[in-house]
Amino acid sequence: MKHAGKLLLPHDITPEDLSHYTPVPSIIKRRFGYQCKRCGNSQSHLFGHMPHDACQKTCRYCRNCIQMGRVMECEPLYQGSTSFKWPSFEQPLQWKGELTPWQQTGADAIKDVVISGGEVLIWAVCGAGKTEMLFPGIEAALQHGKRICLATPRADVVRELLPRLRSAFPDVPIQGLYGGSPDREADASFIIATTHQLLRFSKAFDVMIIDEIDAFPFHHDDSLKFAAQRAKKDNASSIYLTATPRKWEKWRVRTKKLPAVFIPKRFHGHPLPEPKLQLIPSLPRNLKRKQLPASVLSKILDQQNSERQLMVFLPSVAMTEWVLELLREEGLAGQCVFAEDSDRVDKVQAFRDKKFRLMLTTTILERGVTFPSVDVFVIDAGHVVFDEAALVQIAGRAGRSPDDPDGDVRFFHGGKTNAMLDAVEAISRMNKLGKR
Amino acid sequence: MRCYICFNEIIPTITWVNVFKPPEQQRCCADCLAQFEPVTPTCPKCGRGDSDGICFDCERWGMGQEDPLKKNVASFSYNAFAKDWVAKWKYRGDYELLFSLQGKLDVPVGYAMVPIPLSEERLKERGFNQSEAIIHMLGKQPVSLLGRQGTTKQSKKQRQERVDSENPFQLLDPINQPVLLVDDIYTTGTTLRHAASLLKEGGCPEVYSYTLFR
Structure with missing residues (x-):
């Protein structure tokens, strides 16, 4: 074992x-x-x-x-041995919630693939409730004595998923693996791991679920794709989850090489907030001089008088710092969060607890985090770090709670880019599909 | 050409020299090199950069006994970037990473270069001896004069434990010319002084040391 x-x-x-x-x-x-x-x-x-x-x-x-x-x-x-017989569980799922009809279609597709093998892409909008959709499939796999791996590119996501899955499957040993994780043995039949940890496995899993296949670093690093491929058994089932598939997956779906299920509706049934593009011709010049355009500043000040909290996405860490300085001079209390920040986890939690109302961040928080009621601004949305997937994910941070299903999503830019237009189009297409 | 540290491509600027001659082999890109901080020694003894004259650590060494080590020279300060670099090179065992510093170091010349030995166990685990690797990278032949019994890593100990620790080395061959001990990091200088005192007892007139980081 x-x-x-x-x-x-x-x-x-x-x-x-x-x-x-x-x-x-x-x-x-x-x-x-x-x-x-x-x-x-x-x-x-x-x-x-x-x-x-x-x-x-x-x-x-x-x-x-x-x-x-x-x-x-x-x-x-x-x-290690590839023919170990994993124990089966009779009634592993103790979750009492209910799936929406949209989630049910996704869940059925996952369950089919788990039982009969093959692969499927679940193309679900941000906030569709992907984790819950997995439950029936995982239940079926555990009943059949299959070993499951849920791989995700980020350690933050592993830490967030672990308690949710442990409470849904209380009798099943579940281990979370990431750099510096407390679980080291990796001998459970259900493993949640960062994609890097898959380098230690070969022919190990009957069911491989990869969350956010389009996210950094999985999307960039061929060795992680190689490892994910090698970590599963020869006749394993693969399930890919994403809100923003890349070109390659889209092409495979279009040419019917990869079966896909679209879930264009959020779990609360409301449409995605559509981003508004706001052109500020002087933006590149202002940013070079480390100034914030007056119109952006007044928008932020207006927003801070409303009920919602505000997330501002910026292209670089250096920029979050000087923008934060500027906003502090205006008397706004905010925090900035970036990848190398040692108390990132605490700051995100404090924001969720509404300890402060304004957060400046880089693309690090573009996905996997949920705040109930936020507005989202992107400053310099034309920057190369904001590609289509990133912008769609950022827009998906708004309106996640059923109590406040809307939010103001605003891209401030110095000139439209294809990424921005594609992101707006992708969101409005999803909304159109969801209306049917 | 790729940087050995970040694997990014290095594109040499075109000059009249490399129009006619193939460009010189680069192993470290400008961005990575800029993150190493050269030390400007203020302590004439150990080469640290934040003291006023002879530093307290050197002064209290041995308390009155003669210091076996004449002088230490270091190239870079042991900052966060250097720590990551050492961790990858030494502890992960990425031997080739060392060559990113080839040609960037200013090493005293004209001495017999003596490496600090590694215990059997550690050598088996790592696959190479880090001070021999540095000497090879400098294009010199190491002169192995020392052996070693102990096994504990210095980096796992506190300062006092290090200073009080017993000499883990033994002298295999005596030498009667000036010697340059080569190691990767100078922290308290205990390792180097242990080695230096043995060499001195064996009749070596002067012992200097060179470390990559201080």
């Missing part, structure tokens, strides 16, 4: 356990160059050479996945 489906380095294994593993080659020669069998890297500049003391010659190693320990050509990788 402890060894099932693992793919480990020699020094991760104690000598007593070695008999449970089969050695497999670590770096193989291909027609052009080499490939690391753990992360799939085959780019020559991501391989290093070092004089290896153990074999007294120069050995090749992979520099791409070195954060998870060094893979050397001269040492094999160890593959």
